Amino acid sequence: MSSTLTKSVKLSVATLAIMNVTAVVSLRGLPAEAEYGVSSAFYYLFAALVFLIPTSFVAAELAAMFQDKQGGVFRWVGEAFGKRMGFLAIWLQWVESTIWYPTVLTFGAVSLAFIGSNDTQDMLLASNKLYTLIVVLVIYWAATYISLKGLGWVSKVAKIGGLVGTIIPAFLLMVLAVMYLMSGGVSQMDFGGSFFPDITKLDNLVLASGIFLFYAGMEMTGIHVKDMNNPAKEYPKAVFMGAIITVLIFVLGTFSLGIIIPQKDINLTQSLLVGFDNYFKYIHASWLSPIIAIALAFGVLAGVLTWVSGPSKGIFAVGKAGYLPPFMQKTNKLGVQKNILLIQGGAVTILSLLFVVMPSVQSFYQILSQLTVLLYLIMYLMMFAAAIYLRYSMKDTPRPFRLGSKGNCLMWIVSGVGFLGSLLAFVLSFIPPAQISVGSNAVWYSVLVIGCVVVVVVPFIIYAMRKPHWVDKDSQFEPFHYDK
Numbered sequence: 001m002s003s004t005l006t007k008s009v010k011l012s013v014a015t016l017a018i019m020n021v022t023a024v025v026s027l028r029g030l031p032a033e034a035e036y037g038v039s040s041a042f043y044y045l046f047a048a049l050v051f052l053i054p055t056s057f058v059a060a061e062l063a064a065m066f067q068d069k070q071g072g073v074f075r076w077v078g079e080a081f082g083k084r085m086g087f088l089a090i091w092l093q094w095v096e097s098t099i100w101y102p103t104v105l106t107f108g109a110v111s112l113a114f115i116g117s118n119d120t121q122d123m124l125l126a127s128n129k130l131y132t133l134i135v136v137l138v139i140y141w142a143a144t145y146i147s148l149k150g151l152g153w154v155s156k157v158a159k160i161g162g163l164v165g166t167i168i169p170a171f172l173l174m175v176l177a178v179m180y181l182m183s184g185g186v187s188q189m190d191f192g193g194s195f196f197p198d199i200t201k202l203d204n205l206v207l208a209s210g211i212f213l214f215y216a217g218m219e220m221t222g223i224h225v226k227d228m229n230n231p232a233k234e235y236p237k238a239v240f241m242g243a244i245i246t247v248l249i250f251v252l253g254t255f256s257l258g259i260i261i262p263q264k265d266i267n268l269t270q271s272l273l274v275g276f277d278n279y280f281k282y283i284h285a286s287w288l289s290p291i292i293a294i295a296l297a298f299g300v301l302a303g304v305l306t307w308v309s310g311p312s313k314g315i316f317a318v319g320k321a322g323y324l325p326p327f328m329q330k331t332n333k334l335g336v337q338k339n340i341l342l343i344q345g346g347a348v349t350i351l352s353l354l355f356v357v358m359p360s361v362q363s364f365y366q367i368l369s370q371l372t373v374l375l376y377l378i379m380y381l382m383m384f385a386a387a388i389y390l391r392y393s394m395k396d397t398p399r400p401f402r403l404g405s406k407g408n409c410l411m412w413i414v415s416g417v418g419f420l421g422s423l424l425a426f427v428l429s430f431i432p433p434a435q436i437s438v439g440s441n442a443v444w445y446s447v448l449v450i451g452c453v454v455v456v457v458v459p460f461i462i463y464a465m466r467k468p469h470w471v472d473k474d475s476q477f478e479p480f481h482y483d484k
Contacts, residue, residue: 011227013238020056020218020242025249026303027170027296028107029214031271033250034257037189039197041251043211048247050421052215054414055380056239057403058387059219061411064231064400065390069478073219073383074318079480080386080393084463087323090315091459092379097311098344099372101304102136102352106269106365108300109135114273114293126270129364136352139301143308144345148336165299169276169292170249176279177256185282189258212425213373214250219383231401269365272296312340322471323463329472354447367444370429371451377426378456384419388412394481 011019033040062076069075071086073093078086112135113126125131181187228234257266257275260282267274273293280288316337319329330339354364390397391408404410432444 010229011238013228013234013241016228016235016238017241017245020238021245021249024052024215024217024242024246025166025170026104026214027166027173027253027272028104028300029210030250030253030257031266031269032210033254034189034261034266034271035263036197037258037263038191038193038195038255040254040258042195042197044247044250044254047211047215047421047425048243050417051212051380051425052218052243052246053239054384054418054421055215056218056243057236057414058384058411058418060231060235060239060401061399061403062383062387062390063219065394065397067400070317071477072314073379074314075480076390077382077386079482080389081382083323083480084460085382087318087463088456088459089379089382090318092375092455094311094315094344095347095455096372096375096379098347099351099368099375101140101308101348103365103368103372104300104304105136105139106132107272108139108297108304110269111273111293111297111300114277115290115297117290119277123270123274126273133352137349139304140308140348140352141345143301143305144341146305147308147341148332148338149334161299161302164295165297165302169295169299170253172292173256173276173279174252176276176283177252177259180259180279180282185259187259188262189255210369210373210429211250212422213369213376215246216376216380235401308341308344312337312344316340317477319470320472320475321477322466322468322475325462325465325467325470329470367447371448373429374426374448374452375455377422377429378452380422381419381426384415384422387415397481 033043036043066075066079071078072090074086074090076086077089109132110126113131114122116122116125228238257271260275260278261271265271265274273289273296276292277286277289280286280292315324316329318324319340328337328339328343330337332338351368354368388408388411391411403414430445430448432441
């Protein structure tokens with residue numbers, strides 16, 4: 001999320017809390033956690049404590065520390081561990097977002113399938129791999145084409161999409177669940193179950209590790225730390241308020257689905273729409289089903305329109321500083337990074353073709369989601385480690401927002417918890433989930449392991465091949481502290 005705030009405008013605690021919620025919350029992942037019943041609440045709370053809150057605080061300190069310098073995570077990690085590692089960090093951020101598109105668009109395709117009036121036909125269409133593949137590619141390339149044209153109106157579409165496609169449906173889902181229970185409806189979720197999960201079954205924790213991806217993105221709001229009157233006091237309040245609201249939406253939304261759909265019938269890609277359908281039938285308002293399907297699809301499409309060109313801008317700026325070949329620095333007449341967008345689109349197309357080898361739409365959805373989690377977590381591991389390291393290598397650098405007024409103990413605790421939590425989720429993400437047919441385990445491990453290795457190795461190769469003429473003469477990228 002970008003900001004156009006001037007220095008005279010200051011954010012309130014409530015405003016930043018809402019911005020945090022908007023940046024993080026998405027309903028598409030609720031079915032994955034509904035698999036766990038009451039214990040899903042444990043996973044949400046655990047991930048918030050060991051990942052969401054540490055990410056927010058650490059990113060706030062780093063963003064404020066380098067508020068006047070370009071680079072984002074490239075700057076943060078690069079200042080600590082060198083330019084090569086910084087390039088790896090921002091590369092992972094870009095590639096992760098590229099892999100994310102097929103998963104979010106799969107959810108959009110499923111939403112569009114439920115616009116029809118025949119439930120059976122809608123579910124068959126939603127599970128049809130060819131249909132989903134076509135919708136994913138058509139919508140993605142349409143969004144890329146529009147991005148290349150330059151979009152002043154996309155921010156407005158994104159705001160409306162976030163409201164219509166996420167916030168209103170989330171609230172409606174919870175209201176429907178309350179109405180259902182108060183009118184005598186029988187809950188399909190056993191609220192007498194254990195809050196604490198059976199951690200001896202590691203394969204059952206795989207879907208839960210995906211919660212870390214639900215919370216990913218909080219580092220983006222760290223850029224607003226200087227837009228508050230008293231960031232040392234107000235920013236932590238905003239983080240906790242936003243975290244509580246986010247967790248409540250996820251927990252109550254997940255419970256709302258579990259109440260209306262039996263655990264054995266939960267499907268990662270379809271169950272959100274099926275849940276709404278079931279509630280609407282119960283209150284004799286089935287005519288609302290196509291409307292909510294359109295709203296959810298609009299929310300997805302609006303988000304994709306916003307983010308198709310977003311993450312690529314970061315690596316584009318770094319590329320102009322000499323880290324990418326001139327080919328990837330090419331822009332169109334509007335200044336849009338056209339070649340990076342085209343390369344990104346090619347990668348999305350190749351990933352989408354995994355439909356051919358995966359046994360189902362939801363297995364495809366799950367394996368790409370897991371690869372996204374793995375790549376993003378590598379970046380977060382580097383970020384947490386960099387925050388601690390910079391406390392010593394750049395100890396005299398001003399920190400407008402600082403974890404702990406004195407000493408480094410609090411930074412060690414917060415970053416340490418975030419690092420260990422991310423490491424745990426990283427390890428768990430390799431285990432095939434017990435709840436989903438992923439076909440051959442060999443395919444599962446091959447995609448994840450080879451995917452991670454290739455994505456991590458490529459930036460090192462590019463870095464080693466860089467040439468002096470790669471530096472754009474118009475680049476204004478500030479040098480690192482050790483270059484001065």
